[in-house]
Amino acid sequence: MATAREALVAALTAVSEGAWAAAAEHAARARSLDPDDLLADALVDHLARGADDVYTDPEAFERFIDGGANIALYERTGRALAAVHAARRPTTVVDIGCGEGRLTAASIREGLRRLDLVEPSAELLGRAERRLDDGFEVVSHQIPAQELARVVPGRRWEVAQSTFALHTLDPAARAAVLADLATRVHALLVVEFDCPALVDRSEAHIRHLVDRYQLGLAEYVDDPIVASGFLLPVLVGQIAPGVERHTWEQPVTAWGDDLRSAGFAHVRHRLVSDHWWAPAHLIEATP
Secondary structure (H helix, E strand, C coil), rough: CHHEEEHHHHHHHHCCCCHHHHHHHHHHHHHHCCCCCCCHHHHHHHHHHHHCCCCCCCHHHCCCCCCEEEEEHHHHHEEEEEEEHHHHHHEEEEEECCCCCCHHHCCCCCCCCCCEEECHHHHHHHHHHHHCCCCEEEECCCHHHHHHHHCCCCCCCEEEEEEEEEEHHCCHHHHHHHHHCCCCCCEEEEEECCCCCCCCCCCCHHHHHHHHHHHHHHCCCHHHHHHHHHHHHHHCCCCCCCCCCCCCCCCCHHHHHHHHHHHHCCEEEEEECCCCCEEEEEEEEEC
């Protein structure tokens, strides 16, 4: 007998093929098989709003990062970064993809003299600047990470860090950024999820998404705007045909391989926090 999970796999497979009517039918079938299935319910509603409904709601994202497993994730990531800063006591730091500066602020310690912020979003960069006005020089660069070598040539930093940001660079751009940093920093701190290596839109990938998003939705059952405004648009957007790709996640071992190929001689990693999407690791690399 077919299960709600199998119907959801069929629904997302149809999404990946651009078969929107079939996707809606399979999602509705999943909900009829299990009326309490959170993913089935959310997917039916999302598809009813239209296949072009994408993530545009900043409030939904803010509520996402402020809830569920993200609370522990950000707290533990901040503490892990702060421990490295306390040991290294850097006077110059660059944060690549700093976002609103939440983890930047949690990591920095006494003795910092100059902090460079790299962030393409003007709104997020402004928030980070306000959060980090704390007695040291803050130099902001409203640029994507791949522009750092051109815009800020020659400058060196004792520590560079990037949290949940480098996976948004395609592999070629990321390799260039890492190779540039290997010549300009004493240490690079990267926090990313240890994601399995799966072929995009393969059956294994679709089944993985079903299982992971079931867990994620369960953490926001009392906050439906997170599902409708963020989680479902992200889920559908990463497999829908014709949608520009925005993330290249990978296993933590592959991150290590990339860092060594870029010129970092010493690479180590450790678990920071478990998470419904994947375990988060802090990777510390030195040339």
